[in-house]
Amino acid sequence: MTVDYLPLPGTPLEEIDTPALVVDLDAAENNIKTLQRWCDENDVAARPHVKTHKSPYWALKQVEAGAIGVCAAKVGEAEAMVAGGVQDVLVANQIVGPVKIPRLVALAHRARIGVAVDHPENVKDLSRAASKEGVEIGVLVDVNVKIDRTGVEPGEPTVELVRKVADSPGLRFDGIMGYEGHVSPKDQAETNAVELWIGKLEAAIIAVEEAGYPVRVVSGAGTSTYRASGSHERVTEVQCGTYVFMDGAYGPESPEFTNALTVIAQVMSRPVPHRAVLDIGLKSMSVDSGLPQVMSRPGAAIEKLAEEHGILSLHGQARNLDVGDRVSLLPMHGDTTINLHSHYFCVRKGILEDVVPITARGRFR
Ligand SMILES: Cc1ncc(COP(=O)(O)O)c(C=O)c1O
Numbered sequence: 001m002t003v004d005y006l007p008l009p010g011t012p013l014e015e016i017d018t019p020a021l022v023v024d025l026d027a028a029e030n031n032i033k034t035l036q037r038w039c040d041e042n043d044v045a046a047r048p049h050v051k052t053h054k055s056p057y058w059a060l061k062q063v064e065a066g067a068i069g070v071c072a073a074k075v076g077e078a079e080a081m082v083a084g085g086v087q088d089v090l091v092a093n094q095i096v097g098p099v100k101i102p103r104l105v106a107l108a109h110r111a112r113i114g115v116a117v118d119h120p121e122n123v124k125d126l127s128r129a130a131s132k133e134g135v136e137i138g139v140l141v142d143v144n145v146k147i148d149r150t151g152v153e154p155g156e157p158t159v160e161l162v163r164k165v166a167d168s169p170g171l172r173f174d175g176i177m178g179y180e181g182h183v184s185p186k187d188q189a190e191t192n193a194v195e196l197w198i199g200k201l202e203a204a205i206i207a208v209e210e211a212g213y214p215v216r217v218v219s220g221a222g223t224s225t226y227r228a229s230g231s232h233e234r235v236t237e238v239q240c241g242t243y244v245f246m247d248g249a250y251g252p253e254s255p256e257f258t259n260a261l262t263v264i265a266q267v268m269s270r271p272v273p274h275r276a277v278l279d280i281g282l283k284s285m286s287v288d289s290g291l292p293q294v295m296s297r298p299g300a301a302i303e304k305l306a307e308e309h310g311i312l313s314l315h316g317q318a319r320n321l322d323v324g325d326r327v328s329l330l331p332m333h334g335d336t337t338i339n340l341h342s343h344y345f346c347v348r349k350g351i352l353e354d355v356v357p358i359t360a361r362g363r364f365r
Contacts, residue, residue, distance in 0.1 A: 004138060005017065005357050006343065006353055008352070009354060009355070010351060012350060013347050013350045013351070014326065016264065018236065018266040020263065020348055021278060021284075021344055022261070022263070022264055022340040022344075022345045023261055023335070023344050023346045024260045024261075024347060025033055025346050025353055026349070027260035028058075028244055028260035028261075031066045031257045032061055032062055032244060035048070035226070035243050035244075039230065039316055041072065042230055042231055044231075044237060045237040046062070046064045046065075046067040046069055046091060046221065048070055048243075049072070049239045049241030050070045050072050050077055051073045051241050052241035052244055052245065054080070054239040054359070054363070055080075055356055055357070055358050056080065057354070058083055060085060063071050063086065063203065067320055068088060069086070069087065069088025069112065071090045071091070071092040071219075071241075072360075073091070073093045074091070074363055075100045075107075076224055076360065076364060077091075078091050078113070079103065079109055079181060081360070083113075085110050087112060088111060088115035089107070089113055089114070090115070090116075091113070091114065091116065091137065092140075092239055094115075094122060094142070095122075095126075096125070096135065099217050101125055101126060101129045103135045105126070105130045105135055106135075106136060107360060108136065109133075109135060112138070113137055113138070114137065114138035115138070115139060116150070117142060118152050120160075123164050123165055124164075126139070126170070127169055127170045127177055129170070130169075130171060131151065136170060139171045140157075140174055140176060140219055141158055141162050141165060141173075141175075141204075141208075142178075143176055143177065143178045143204040144251055145204075146178075146180040146193070147179070147181040147258070149179075154201070154204035155204070156207060162208050162211070163211070166213055173213060174216055174217045174310065175215045176204055176208065176218050177218075177219045177220060177318070178200065178218070178220045179184055179220045180193075180197040180220060180222075181225075182223075183224060183225055184224055194228045198228070201235075205234055215234075217237065218236050219235075219237045219238075219239060220235065220239060221235070221238040221239055222238075222240055222241060223240045223241065223242040223257070224250065226238040226243075231361070241335070244260070246258060246259045246261070246334070247289075247331050247334035247335075247337075248289070248290070248292065248293050248331060249289040249333055259330055261330075262295060262328045262330055263280060263292070263329045263331060264326055264327070264328050265278040265327050266278065266322055267312075267322065267323050267325045267326075269323065270323055273302075273319055274313060274314050275313060276300070276312040276321045276325075277309050277310065277311060278311075278312055279308070281307045281309050281310055282305050282306065282307050283307055283308060283340060284340055285305060285310070285329065285335035285337055285340070286293070286331065288336055288337075289332035290333075292306075293305075293329065293330040294327060294329060294330060295328040296328065297318055298318065298319035298325065299314060300315075300321065301313050302312070302329070312327065323329060339361055340361075343357055344356040
């Protein structure tokens with residue numbers, strides 16, 4: 001058996017071994033409060049997406065702050081949340097196939113479970129499984145409001161699918177999901193993206209209600225769009241994920257949230273004067289949205305990440321960096337970086353408060 005050497009609460013930040021996924025608790029808790037306050041003031045519910053943090057520890061903090069439940073992308077994520085005590089999970093995604101569907105419906109014995117659908121055969125499969133299991137699943141019909149990723153078109157295709165859901169035993173038609181994707185506030189201001197996606201959402205709601213099906217739930221939006229969507233009178237819940245920690249890519253767009261997540265690395269070699277090599281690489285830091293940003297080390301920049309080596313180029317005073325020195329890095333994409341780690345090291349005012357397992361890490365089935 002291998003042993004994971006985990007530090008004890010009370011350990012100073014400087015003594016936590018590297019690479020370490022560190023969360024500033026004050027900053028993350030403040031982000032949770034900031035979104036919740038906005039939701040409360042705008043009469044819309046928060047249903048944060050756990051694809052970012054992948055941990056019931058954070059989901060329960062979000063619920064404690066006032067969230068009505070959470071979203072998950074995968075059955076595996078939903079299972080990890082329910083196992084950790086989360087009572088209300090919407091799988092804001094299509095769940096298909098003979099292995100996943102029974103797992104999804106079985107969860108309904110232990111929590112309130114919802115799912116998004118966009119295909120009649122999938123509705124049939126969910127209904128059969130839920131009836132067999134003797135449970136009821138809440139269903140949102142996913143409407144393609146912008147990104148052509150999933151969803152049916154507003155109008156007759158949406159109504160047809162709603163009718164199918166409403167007529168299916170074991171399923172409860174709750175409403176509509178319309179996820180518009182990442183649209184920066186700048187693009188929202190400069191283009192008519194908001195009117196287009198909100199227009200599609202409105203068209204779907206009107207068509208479904210005219211057909212006689214009340215739309216109680218309208219769910220959508222993320223960290224960059226929650227204001228535009230959440231202030232619409234028919235949108236009932238927002239699904240923000242990244243806001244909890246923010247990251248390098250999203251940060252500049254949503255200044256109301258603070259970067260709360262860093263990865264601490266350590267210099268392991270100084271092969272030449274203009275280069276330090278860190279004990280971090282592609283196995284502990286994602287680069288799908290760009291190379292991480294070096295915090296508070298003027299003159300130091302990540303040049304490249306290999307599997308287990310982080311190449312840091314050094315200029316000016318950064319050339320004083322020595323083997324054993326620590327460097328704090330801001331990931332450009334938090335979600336994919338978190339998925340590489342097994343624990344959060346949660347720090348308050350420089351002292352470790354909690355070591356939190358990332359139980360939904362890698363739960364992509
Ligand atoms: C269905 C769904 N809801 C909400 C989100 C919001 O995420 P974020 O706040 O990270 O943009 C996403 C992101 O991929 C998503 O796929």
